[in-house]
Amino acid sequence: MNDDIILQTDHLSKSFFKYQVLTDVNYQLMRGMIAAIIGPNGAGKSTFFNLVTGYHTVSGGNVFFKGQEITNWARHKIAKIGITRAFQVSNIYPKLTTYENVRQSILAQQKRTLNLFIPAERLAKQETLDLLEITGLSGFRNTEAGILSQGDKKKLELALALASKPDLLLLDEPTAGMSSEETHETMQLVKRLNKEIGLTILFTEHDISVIFGYAQKLSVLHQGILVAEGTPEEVRQNKEAQACYLGEEI
Amino acid sequence: MDKKYIFIKRFWLPVALFFIAIILPFVVSEFWVHVFNEILILGLFAAAFNLVFGYMGQLSFGQAAYYGIGAYTTGLLMVKLQWPLFACLPVSMLTAGIGALILGYFCVKLRGIYFAILTMAFGQLVFFIIFQWYSFTGGDNGLQGINPPEWLFKAIPYYYFSLAVVTIGMIILYFITESPFGYTLRAIRDNTERTEFIGINVQRYMLINFVISGMFCGLAGALWGPFNRSVAPDLCGWQHSGHPVFMAVMGGPHHFLGPMIGSVIFTFLNAFVTGFTEYWPLVSGLVIIVVVLVMPGGVFGIIKEKGYFSPRDVGDVKNE
Numbered sequence: 001m002n003d004d005i006i007l008q009t010d011h012l013s014k015s016f017f018k019y020q021v022l023t024d025v026n027y028q029l030m031r032g033m034i035a036a037i038i039g040p041n042g043a044g045k046s047t048f049f050n051l052v053t054g055y056h057t058v059s060g061g062n063v064f065f066k067g068q069e070i071t072n073w074a075r076h077k078i079a080k081i082g083i084t085r086a087f088q089v090s091n092i093y094p095k096l097t098t099y100e101n102v103r104q105s106i107l108a109q110q111k112r113t114l115n116l117f118i119p120a121e122r123l124a125k126q127e128t129l130d131l132l133e134i135t136g137l138s139g140f141r142n143t144e145a146g147i148l149s150q151g152d153k154k155k156l157e158l159a160l161a162l163a164s165k166p167d168l169l170l171l172d173e174p175t176a177g178m179s180s181e182e183t184h185e186t187m188q189l190v191k192r193l194n195k196e197i198g199l200t201i202l203f204t205e206h207d208i209s210v211i212f213g214y215a216q217k218l219s220v221l222h223q224g225i226l227v228a229e230g231t232p233e234e235v236r237q238n239k240e241a242q243a244c245y246l247g248e249e250i
Numbered sequence: 251m252d253k254k255y256i257f258i259k260r261f262w263l264p265v266a267l268f269f270i271a272i273i274l275p276f277v278v279s280e281f282w283v284h285v286f287n288e289i290l291i292l293g294l295f296a297a298a299f300n301l302v303f304g305y306m307g308q309l310s311f312g313q314a315a316y317y318g319i320g321a322y323t324t325g326l327l328m329v330k331l332q333w334p335l336f337a338c339l340p341v342s343m344l345t346a347g348i349g350a351l352i353l354g355y356f357c358v359k360l361r362g363i364y365f366a367i368l369t370m371a372f373g374q375l376v377f378f379i380i381f382q383w384y385s386f387t388g389g390d391n392g393l394q395g396i397n398p399p400e401w402l403f404k405a406i407p408y409y410y411f412s413l414a415v416v417t418i419g420m421i422i423l424y425f426i427t428e429s430p431f432g433y434t435l436r437a438i439r440d441n442t443e444r445t446e447f448i449g450i451n452v453q454r455y456m457l458i459n460f461v462i463s464g465m466f467c468g469l470a471g472a473l474w475g476p477f478n479r480s481v482a483p484d485l486c487g488w489q490h491s492g493h494p495v496f497m498a499v500m501g502g503p504h505h506f507l508g509p510m511i512g513s514v515i516f517t518f519l520n521a522f523v524t525g526f527t528e529y530w531p532l533v534s535g536l537v538i539i540v541v542v543l544v545m546p547g548g549v550f551g552i553i554k555e556k557g558y559f560s561p562r563d564v565g566d567v568k569n570e
């Protein structure tokens with residue numbers, strides 16, 4: 001297998017009971033890319049992420065990460081090997097402060113969570129503050145995460161995923177609930193991380209301008225089937241892709 | 251903020267309680283010294299239980315099993331092998347921990363009500379083994395003649411001995427709850443699913459915590475035998491598993507000292523009320539109802555709401 005392929009799925013399928021939600025998805029993602037999976041609501045985008053990260057068990061096919069098969073691995077193992085994700089519906093620690101949320105993920109990444117005797121508040125201070133800073137959450141570090149606004153919860157969602165220092169970051173509608181300014185800031189951050197540390201990013205998004213503004217590669221999912229793939233320009237010209245977005249100019 | 255000020259704000263209460271505990275035997279009668287000794291032992295039991303309940307967010311209805319294993323370990327070693335009490339304490343923690351490891355292995359696969367039921371079922375299992383195993387445990391007769399050494403024989407010295415052991419136990423538990431491990435427990439409580447996705451093997455952490463809790467339950471149990479001069483199988487029974495639940499709920503499971511405060515209320519009321527009436531279960535039931543209705547979050551829940559404790563400020567971490 002090509003060394004530059006960071007993620008590959010072979011005939012990846014998922015059915016819930018008798019409903020086939022994802023069918024034979026053959027997907028490849030090159031290291032260092034920013035790529036997007038697009039498609040109408042219910043196309044199976046989140047399900048694809050759920051299969052790759054172990055949230056759901058795979059019904060058929062295989063998932064490879066850096067050439068290693070990871071199909072149906074335990075969630076924490078997939079996270080540890082270098083794939084982390086931000087959820088579509090923010091999935092944070094509502095009773096912990098924003099600071100404690102981020103610190104928790106950093107401590108996990110530093111493999112310090114089995115430490116029983118050093119107070120957590122003495123550890124990972126600078127790392128936590130830095131990450132809060134770059135995700136624009138510094139002002140809320142003492143706020144209980146449960147009462148943050150939707151947009152700030154999504155930023156925290158991103159921070160939790162970044163704290164794990166992944167090689168592949170999956171972002172499921174990362175800017176949902178954000179203002180256009182926040183959306184822009186967040187995507188700029190994603191782009192910067194891609195440039196500066198070579199982080200590979202795969203995201204889903206509804207906002208057409210975000211998709212075409214940031215993704216280098218697009219894959220169109222329709223009713224669980226990968227119908228088109230290519231550069232944004234190629235996809236724009238693609239008849240099948242256009243059909244999926246009937247009525248919408250892409 | 252001034253470091254000294256933060257320190258005082260955080261620790262004035264436990265320090266004050268500790269000094270009150272030291273002075274108590276000088277101002278109360280021997281009967282009440284006994285009651286306070288019981289408060290300490292059951293308070294440690296409840297604080298250990300609360301690692302699983304308040305911090306990890308799972309209700310165990312079977313921690314008395316590990317309390318009982320600790321009590322019987324010390325009892326058997328002292329009665330049958332004449333071991334010194336000091337040596338029995340760590341061994342009791344070890345046996346209780348092993349018990350919690352074996353039984354907890356199955357419990358941590360479950361969550362919520364299923365977790366509660368399995369812990370309870372295993373608690374009853376331990377109860378029945380001890381109850382039935384006449385030749386070894388004395389069955390329903392229990393074990394008698396668990397006498398502490400000469401210098402601890404009287405009520406007051408043993409009280410101070412308990413105070414020392416319980417204080418050390420509580421300090422260790424406090425450190426654990428403030429450690430990265432302790433915060434990982436809170437994370438599991440708050441959002442188990444997310445915790446897996448930041449790379450934490452949740453079941454493994456739950457099991458480790460269950461074992462730690464079991465060990466300290468065992469330590470509390472080990473103090474009980476010599477205090478009471480005997481142990482009986484109902485120390486492991488489900489009713490006894492309910493006591494730390496009451497205490498944590500009354501005192502406040504989301505504050506480290508909550509279970510200990512709950513023990514003060516519960517044990518004190520118990521001793522007080524049984525002096526007047528045999529309807530202690532009725533009274534304790536009423537108290538629980540009042541607590542749950544009037545002050546969800548327990549005593550500490552109320553205090554926190556009124557603002558005596560502000561949320562921990564991390565605003566100054568950069569300047570410290």
Ligand SMILES: Nc1ncnc2c1ncn2[C@@H]1O[C@H](COP(=O)(O)OP(=O)(O)O)[C@@H](O)[C@H]1O
Nearest residue numbers: 016019021039040041042043044045046047048
């Ligand atoms: N846990 C589930 N159980 C049953 N059906 C599900 C589940 N998760 C998703 N689905 C179904 O799978 C389809 C794809 O959903 P999803 O992957 O969330 O789509 P998208 O993210 O592209 O909007 C939808 O029809 C949805 O109803």
Ligand SMILES: [Mg+2]
Nearest residue numbers: 045046047088
């Ligand atoms: Mg989705």
